[in-house]
Amino acid sequence: MISLDDFKPVTPEDRAFFADLYRRHPPVHSDMSLTTMLCWNHYAHYEYARVGEGVVIMSTIQGERSFRGPVGPPDAEALEAVLDLAVREGGEVAYYIFDDATLDLVSARYPALPLRPDRDFADYVYLTEDLADLPGRDYLTIRKHLNRFRRECEPTVEAVTPALLGEVVGFLERWCEWRHCDDSPVLAEEKTALQYAIAHFTDLGLEGVAVRVEGAIAGCALYDRLNDETAVVHFEKGLPDCDGVYKAVNQETADRLKGRYPFLNRESDLGLPGLREAKLRYHPHHLAEVHTARRVDLEKRHL
Structure with a gap:
């Protein structure tokens, strides 16, 4: 079991830690970048904790917590611990997925869990x-x-x-x-x-x-x-x-x-019509997609 007490803030002193983590498990979405987390820490209050062989990241925006991960080797037990934590402590949208490996793991383990693509943050x-x-x-x-x-x-x-x-x-x-x-x-x-x-x-x-x-x-x-x-x-x-x-x-x-x-x-384009049009005009090769799960759905994931 993992709790809020296991988390510590993401700081510049964590550069070596995240460099090693991301060398083994490269991020594909900008929101997982250490640079993003440090630059936006005043707003999203990023924290992280170890779970199994991986790392779970928490952000708190306007009092609403959300979780992502675990970043690391596929681990069904660690994933279960993170989702339990998201149910206990998360906001309305309690869990975010920023990579295909985690999406595949969640989908395989909980095929009935609604995962919603967030186009605005792709x-x-x-x-x-x-x-x-x-x-x-x-x-x-x-x-x-x-x-x-x-x-x-x-x-x-x-x-x-x-x-x-x-x-x-x-x-x-x-x-x-x-x-x-x-x-x-x-x-x-x-x-x-x-x-x-x-x-x-x-x-x-x-x-x-x-x-x-x-x-x-x-x-x-x-x-x-x-x-x-x-x-x-x-x-x-x-x-x-x-x-x-x-x-x-x-x-x-x-x-x-x-x-x-x-x-x-x-x-991303943040859902802004003018920005979306401008980015599409340059013909992207692909989108690095984001999926979310609501806390109410996570509560029922075993049903």
């Missing part, structure tokens, strides 16, 4: 080469838009390094003034997450690309490794100074990662 995963090269008719409109941006705005591009982070902070402030971050709970939380990423850029192993227009940063992306085959873009921002900067940031990011990672994860 990650978009692209072929990095496609986003870098924008080949063929599928990307014709994007290429035209990008070419116009480069012709009219004459951007320059450079890697984000520790020496550039001061300018990145200034860019973020301008972006938040434009988007009125402090008036939006979602953007205010994201601003805090991005500030953490910038402050811990080196420790997190982040990389980035910045696009300048008239000498000032107009667009920026921060990214890192998710697994051996996939990089994940954690933050991607652009100012309205010159139409097309987001497309430039996206293409420049992929161009720098091409040859290192076959796939590029650009996270």
Whole structure:
């Protein structure tokens, strides 16, 4: 049996622990990334505990707990312990599944348990080469838009390094003034997450690309490794100074990662129609899906 007392907060000191865990059991969804957990810890309050040979992760958002895992070798007994805990301590949506191996294990053991796909939080995963090269008719409109941006705005591009982070902070402030971050709970939380990423850029192993227009940063992306085959873009921002900067940031990011990672994860669309349309326009290779189970259904899983 596992209890809340077995959990401890996810902290920067856990980097070696999670690096070893994810070397053996690579994550496929951005929400399982240690970078994500650390940057968003102020909001989701991530904690973890060992169960059997695996690890279960808990998050608490606005007082509602949810659980995921165990991350580790298939273990029906450990899974049962996690689901029992989710029934005792979880919120309405008490259990999340972020990978096919766990989905298969849960489905095989509890075939009658309703597992609901959460489309809003499915990650978009692209072929990095496609986003870098924008080949063929599928990307014709994007290429035209990008070419116009480069012709009219004459951007320059450079890697984000520790020496550039001061300018990145200034860019973020301008972006938040434009988007009125402090008036939006979602953007205010994201601003805090991005500030953490910038402050811990080196420790997190982040990389980035910045696009300048008239000498000032107009667009920026921060990214890192998710697994051996996939990089994940954690933050991607652009100012309205010159139409097309987001497309430039996206293409420049992929161009720098091409040859290192076959796939590029650009996270979810959060159910926002405009963002979904924009992400679909780039023709994802696949979605890293999310499934959930409600506490009331977990209670009845043995019936």
